Amino acid sequence: TIEAGAGNVAEEVRALTDGRGADYVFDTVGTPATISQALEGTRKGGAVVLTGLSRTDALASIPTFLFVMQEKRLIGSLYGSGRPLLDIPHLVTLYQAGELKLRELVTRTYHLDGINDALAALAAGEGARGIIRW
Known part of the structure; x- marks a missing residue:
């Protein structure tokens, strides 16, 4: 577990994975900032699973070019499906x-x-x- 407010999450993930990034990142907070951090810390072909509920009007920016080029997946999960x-x-x-x-x-x-x-x-x-x- 990496605390999102403790620093640069993506850097911490890469340090723990020899620079590769995580296969799966579970964002249990669900704010635009934590979603961006989760995507940044995910490896090529990896997946971000959103379980946290943010404000109903919250929108997250996704760098679509890198998202597609790195074949990342974004999955929503309510109570773990x-x-x-x-x-x-x-x-x-x-x-x-x-x-x-x-x-x-x-x-x-x-x-x-x-x-x-x-x-x-x-x-x-x-x-x-x-x-x-x-």
């Missing part, structure tokens, strides 16, 4: 066994009376990994 009836019981089992770290993914906790704050943060492209406790 999963099968809830099969996947959720399996994920619960993994979590209960300590093999799936969910608490570490939570960036903010809201109480039920702060639900409007949570929705405003989500609409602004912030706090996409917040939870509401009641």
